[in-house]
Amino acid sequence: MSSASDHAVLRTQAAVIRGPNNVKVEDILLDPPAANELLVKIERVGLCRSDWHALVGDTKIAMPSILGHEASGVVESIGPGIQDIGVGDHVSICWHPHCGECTYCSNGEHSLCLEGSRIPLGPQMDGTFRRHTPSGEAIGAFCMTGAFAKHTVVHRASVIKVDSSVPFDIAALCSCCVPAGYGAATSLARERRLGESDAVLVIGTGGDGINIVQGLRAAGIGAIIAADASPLKRELAPRFGATHVIDWTEPGAADKVRRITNGLGVRALFLATPAVVLDDATLALVASGGDVVVTALSRQPQPSAAFAFAPLVRRHIRMSFVGYGGRSMRDTVPEAIEAAMRGSIDVAGLITKRYKLDDILQGYKDLDDGKILRGMVHPWD
Structure with a gap:
């Protein structure tokens, strides 16, 4: 040695x-x-x-x-x-x-x-x-x-x-992007018992976001809505598990989410890009009792949120800010590697x-x- x-x-x-x-x-x-x-x-x-x-x-x-x-x-x-x-x-x-x-x-x-x-x-x-x-x-x-x-x-x-x-x-x-996204998605799905009957919206499908999509697929989520402004990322999203793809910058993007969920909203919304500001209209897409999970690092001093708290409190919306999958890298890195080697994620x-x-x-x-x-x-x- x-x-x-x-x-x-x-x-x-x-x-x-x-x-x-x-x-x-x-x-x-x-x-x-x-x-x-x-x-x-x-x-x-x-x-x-x-x-x-x-x-x-x-x-x-x-x-x-x-x-x-x-x-x-x-x-x-x-x-x-x-x-x-x-x-x-x-x-x-x-x-x-x-x-x-x-x-x-x-x-x-x-x-x-x-x-x-x-x-x-x-x-x-x-x-x-x-x-x-x-x-x-x-x-x-x-x-x-x-x-x-x-x-x-x-x-x-x-x-x-x-x-x-x-x-x-x-x-x-x-070592980074895969456990950050995959870990955040699978942890939430386990905790909230999300499954085939649920819909989840992922805004931003870059390094974190696309692995959130992969984690949601691995967790058996029925409707995985991937939203991104990049044509390349929208094109690739279904390959990694997205069941629906939308351009978040287009007018009517929120209406598309409502149609996909039959007006019920999504059980969880993941914000994985600093380019989108959380506001009341976006948060209204989350079903009562649902989750908002922020994994993005914002460009400073750009605001990452502009919304009223009262509607979230009344509807029991839980908001969390999750880095590195929300768990120790000693756990998430080996888990991600194992999932990749057995072919569960690409x-x-x-x-x-x-x-x-x-x-x-x-x-x-x-x-x-x-x-x-x-x-x-x-x-x-």
Whole structure:
């Protein structure tokens, strides 16, 4: 087993961000992993909208930094204290670190660990940096992962070991967008006992939304209404389980939902895009006793809601804001991978275009223009 002490500083390459939309592939120096850390050779990285928010300046992060968190790779060396992962093991890299000791972690709610508040700041879990320019300038790692690179050093808390039979594409996407959507949908369906007689509306069928659709199909929901402004996403939605597809920007979209549900409304509404503002008219589509689940990150300072509370209270509408599927990644990531490997959900089909490391800006332009569902970066191409 190769330990960190066996390795010197590694010269590698990464896409470094130095300002909004200012990303360039640079040579960097990567220190060996410290205690409870691993050196990972990155094989795949998904183009997640969360990185886009940082790229364009919506999410404020320390600069310079390296984005990328929805990733998979192979362990090349380990630091002191790592016992359960070895060199050559395959891993999914997750965006939310956790300490393992706080109240949230003790309750198995790792995605609520307060370590998550430090993900825009750049340093590792121990507060120091592993990435530097050849001249010595420290470079941060967004989400403590910095996966838009050929190699990265991450804490044990940021990785989940996966079987080597799992394709890198699946291991990467199942670290973020798949469990975020699939987990949110299946959790709600179990809790509220939704099934074949129910209708659910999903507004926004990008990374989160399309996997909400997949989760609803897996849960046996009878009517799954996918709403999106993108022609590509509307075209693809039935492939992933949508029974009805509508253009939410067209006049009369709400009337179509009413017709589909025979005027009863939907048992649940998932908002998975920041482009739609929740208002009274939209919320009126939810049947009494139903749920509104928000998974989208809004562009700031754009409002994400403008509605009256009284009608929701009278009709017993429950509203929740759910990140990462609402559960620990220690549970949702393996569940998503298992579902993908047995064919219950289509993960590989989410990828509509592949990019090189120096094509990240173009990839995010394609994402923002609605031209791709999920882009996949190959750092070694």
